[in-house]
Amino acid sequence: MKFLFDCDDTLYDLSWPFKMCLKEFQLHVPQEQIDSFYACYRAHGDAIFSKIQNNQITVDQSGAYRILKACEEYGIPFSEEDAVLFQQCYKHYQQKISMSPVFHDYFSSTKSECGILTNGEDMHQRNKLRTLQVFSYIPANHIFTSGQIGVSKPDIRAFQYVMKALDEKASDWFYIGDNYINDMEGARKAGLHTIHFNRHHQKEGPCSDHVVYTEEELILLLRELEGRE
Structure with missing residues (x-):
């Protein structure tokens, strides 16, 4: 075959690094909404994927953008500085997949x-x-x-x-x-x-x-x- x-x-499981970062940043996402929050996070990344493909933005910029937009959508206070740190955390756990x-x-x-x-x-x-x-x-x-x-x-x-x-x-x-x-x-x-x-x-x-x-x-x-x- x-x-x-x-x-x-x-x-x-692509969600594992994300969920580890949620714990570290203590984001207040109800347990029953974690999967939908993750889907929202992914969707915002997918929406700008072509910009990575065309070298208009970096992977890190995309990562910070998607957590920032997901938090905005869920009404969770999160600064641009927090988003950059979240992406750094995400990269750390990506190295442990x-x-x-x-x-x-x-x-x-x-x-x-x-x-x-x-x-x-x-x-x-x-x-x-x-x-x-x-x-x-x-x-x-x-x-x-x-x-x-x-x-x-x-x-x-x-x-x-x-x-x-x-x-x-x-x-x-x-x-x-x-x-x-x-x-x-x-x-x-x-x-x-x-x-x-x-x-x-x-x-x-x-x-x-x-x-x-x-x-x-x-x-x-x-x-x-x-x-x-």
Whole structure:
């Protein structure tokens, strides 16, 4: 089998560094609103992602902006200085992210061909992948970032670039990702099969060939697909 993975919120829980910073800054977000607050934070970052892609702003500027706007939306007092410090905290915990043993066991034992396609500034994403120890399992020439390619998901050209670089047919590959629009719709339009790892129970739809909700369910599905070969 041939599997192409997203990185953020697929190979690890992207919300973990954010939640650690919430604790450190003692932001008064009710427990039942943490997930929606996090979604708001992500949405404000996604809204200006193209500016990072076009080198108009830095990753740090985007990070400070999104926590500031999320706090504004939730009526939480938070200064620009606080936002800069929050982003520094977030970067600190990003350096401590890890893949679960479930993923390490899978990548160390699978015979399937695996690759990565992730949105984000090239060096920033590769540093995350190094922290996750992905390079121990997946060769560098199978790892692609939107910053490197010059186009981001869900644009089908991102997927087409990877298939051309690997000299592969899209129909032979599965794409695994957490975001329905960026990952499932983009991959499907490019001709790949799709596995929606909906870790945070967000939007779903018909472009997903399979939907799973936990890392364990995902690995079971990958093993099942491998067994069909």
